[in-house]
Amino acid sequence: MTKEFDVEVPVLIVGGGGAGLTASILLSRLGVESLLVTRYPSTTRLPRGHILNQRSMEIFADMGVASDIRAQGTPPQNMKGLGMYSGLAGGGPKDGHGRRIGLIEAWGGGYDDPDYVAASPEAATNLALLRIEPIFKEKAEQYPQATVRFNHELVDLDQDADGVTATILNRETGETYTVRASYLLGADAGRTVGQLAGVKLSGAHKIRKLIGLYLSMDLSPYLAEADDAVMSWIFNPEFPQHLDWGGALVPQGPAWGRNSREWVLHVSGEGMDASQPEKMLQWGREALGIPDVDIEILGVQEWWMESTLADDFRAGRVFMLGDAAHKVSPTGGLGLNAAIQDAYNLCWKLAAVLDGRAGGALLDTYTAERRPVNQANIDASTQAAHSHAGMNEAMGVSPDKSVEENWAALRLFWEDGPGAEERRHEFSQWMSKRTLEYHQINTDFGYTYDSAAIVGDGTPAPVPLDAIRLYQPSTRPGHPLPHAWVERAGERQALRELIHGGHFALIAGEDGHDWVEAATKIAEQRELPLRATRVGLGKVDFVDVRLAWTKQREISATGAVLVRPDGHIAFRSTASVDDPVAVLSAALDQILHTAVAE
CATH class of the missing domain: 3.50.50.60 (FAD/NAD(P)-binding domain)
Known part of the structure; x- marks a missing residue:
């Protein structure tokens, strides 16, 4: 057949x-x-x-x-943030080439930012x-x-x-x-x-065309101040026509910092055409100020910025x-x-x-x-894209100014002189807006779910101090499980490892024996991958070594939370209940959209 x-x-x-x-x-x-x-x-x-x-x-x-x-x-020490620099070479003042204009911490500053360290056992990388x-x-x-x-x-x-x-x-x-x-x-x-x-995808199509040049080149002599930057924006006064965008450099390794041998150079502007890579490379050379560097083109990609949603x-x-x-x-x-x-x-x-x-x-x-x-x-x-506005004004440069005037404006960032302090502070004020792009910890990490697979507990949703830049841990259903280091038999692990391998996790307080017993019984009945444990201080399954869980759990010693296999809280009871088997079974029926007879 x-x-x-x-x-x-x-x-x-x-x-x-x-x-x-x-x-x-x-x-x-x-x-x-x-x-x-x-x-x-x-x-x-x-x-x-x-x-x-x-x-x-x-x-x-x-x-x-x-x-x-x-x-x-990228190692943490090479991804502290986004750096902004003057033109790398050219006919201007030699002591101004490749000088840092400013640095803004990005994605946790190499896992040094306390908010990022407290949020997760994992650092961001590149x-x-x-x-x-x-x-x-x-x-x-x-x-x-x-x-x-x-x-x-x-x-x-x-x-x-x-x-x-x-x-x-x-x-x-x-x-x-x-x-x-x-x-x-x-x-x-x-x-x-x-x-x-x-x-169907709705939204904004073809907002702006970008060219990404994938290049092999040695920039180590020019980026002495950029070892800690995961991305570098270069502004070259020698070619004022490119100052509106500059050149955005992203190291690709295998070494990192200024010793990277492969880079992506992003350029933008009128008349760009990926079918003319040599022309685009010349544009990039001008934007960076590296006319004499030996460069091999490894690839060219052309793409459009879009914001669309199905x-x-x-x-x-x-x-x-x-x-x-x-x-x-x-x-x-x-x-x-x-x-x-x-x-x-x-x-x-x-x-x-x-x-x-x-x-x-x-x-x-x-x-x-x-x-x-x-x-x-x-x-x-x-x-975040709108936060780029005003960049040139904050640096004091303009395509309408002469080369000499633009160099003079940039020199205020590394030399003292009339107006230097004011210029640096104005730039710091502008850079603070860029945290919308580089300190998006709540957007990156703290997003919550609200659906029929989440059992609400009637508590009001917290109002964030800043919906993009500040992550506030919570065990309210729908939130990601707060991070805590816990210990068992001298071995330390992140609490979220309980869900690894597609497991639900029932995490009870010190006196939450009934919850653990109920979860174990239900898991056996349903053949459900579920780990049930008590976390806290004293005679528990996992010791809350730094009290991070105790501080963030928002339940009593007799309460419990149920975590889904994707790390989001699905159910919470702040204290004990008369029939934990019935309560937990009803919660799982809702989460899994099924009814199981007792």
């Missing part, structure tokens, strides 16, 4: 970038078989997307790739997809549950009440084959899946992740991180539904939870 389908698999993933490979790894770790196809013959050859925030690094720790990322990523994707691909291919096929392209899909039928083209042989899957994940940046599934992240049995669901301007580095976090939200839900531990309606909460977060990302990045 001829098979109706060439391949049958629970989940088909379309797209082999950050979102798709993350989903493949997560599903494998949850025991779910998947097939990943991508039209490209290899992982990306260009260094797109590079900032990895704390939430993403926590996910990578759960995936088992965090140490590999850190081994290749590594482009050029080097991330091979790490992910190798990891994904290690699992027997995963099949990964590059150079295989989705060309058609059709879905019904029971699943999705996809037609895949093997681009190497020209042959097509059919795949039958229960669910399809669109992680192809919106190239094919969204159109075939009828997903009306729904789900179309039947098709789910959109990453750029297929939302596109955000690069300010703040939110795009890649959001893609990774989309996958983390969705994959545990898919596993629970496929295993029969949850009702299908649980998958509706993916849009309900992730769409508002990504709307907030778009809003935050838009505000």
Whole structure:
């Protein structure tokens, strides 16, 4: 008998970038078989997307790739912040070349900022997809549950009440084959899946064109003050016409700081054309002030800043992740991180539904939870982009001034003279607005969920002092689990490690024995991956060594919180209850959208 389908698999993933490979790894770790196809013959050859925030690094720790990322990523001492500098070389005053105009701490200042240290066991880091994707691909291919096929392209899909039928083209042989899957994940940046599934993205398209030049060059003689900068903006008075944008330099390693040998140079302006790389390189040389540096062009990428959001992240049995669901301007580095976090939200839900531990309606909460977060990302990045306004005025430079006048303005940043103190303070005031881009800890990390998979406890949502820049830990349902170091038998671990591997975690106070017993009983009945434990001081399972959990838990010694496999609080009881089995069972029925008879 001829098979109706060439391949049958629970989940088909379309797209082999950050979102798709993350989903493949997560599903494998949850025991779910998947097939990943991508039209490209290899992982990306260009260094797109590079900032990895704390939430993403926590996910990578759960995936088992965090140490590999850190081994290749920017060391903390080389990513203290964003630096701004004068032109690197040219005909101006020699002692002014490559001088620092200002530095603003970014993404935790190399994990020195107390707010970032208290928020998470993981520091943010910097590594482009050029080097991330091979790490992910190798990891994904290690699992027997995963099949990964590059150079295989989705060309058609059709879905019904029971699943999705996809037609895949093997681009190497020209042959097509059919795949039958229960669910399809669109992680192809919106190239094919969204159109075939009828997903619409609303918002601002083609806001501004950017060119990214991927270059090999030695800038170590010119960036003596930039070793601690993860990004450098250069303003060269020799060519005033480029001062409106300057040149944005991002080191790519393998060494870091000024010793990096590979860089991405972002340029912008009228008349840019990626098909003329030498012209764009000349533009970059002028913006930076490096006319004589030996440069090899490794690649050129042209792209548009966009702020778009899908009306729904789900179309039947098709789910959109990453750029297929939302596109955000690069300010703040939110795009890649959001893609990774989309996958983390969705994959545990898919596993629970496929295993029969949850009702299908649980998958509706993916849009309900992730769409508002990504709307907030778009809003935050838009505000951050607006914070660039007034940059030239704050430095005292202008395309309308002469070269000599612009150099004189910049010299006030490193030489004393009339008006120097006032100029530096005005610039500090302007730089404070850039915290909207580089201190987005609440946008990056503190986002909350509000859906049917969260059991509210009737408490009012806290009003943040600053919705973008200040993260305030809480155990209110929907919030991320607050970070705390805990200890057992002399071994220290982060509290959030209790959820690793797709587990729920019931965390009770010192006297919460009844909660632990109830959770253990329910987990056995439902065959639910759930770890139940008491955390605090004294005779407990995990000792709260720094009292960080005690300070943030917002429950009594007899209370408990239930944490979902994606690290968000799903249920909270501040104290004991008469029937913890009934209460916890009802909570799980709501979270998982299923009813289990006692």
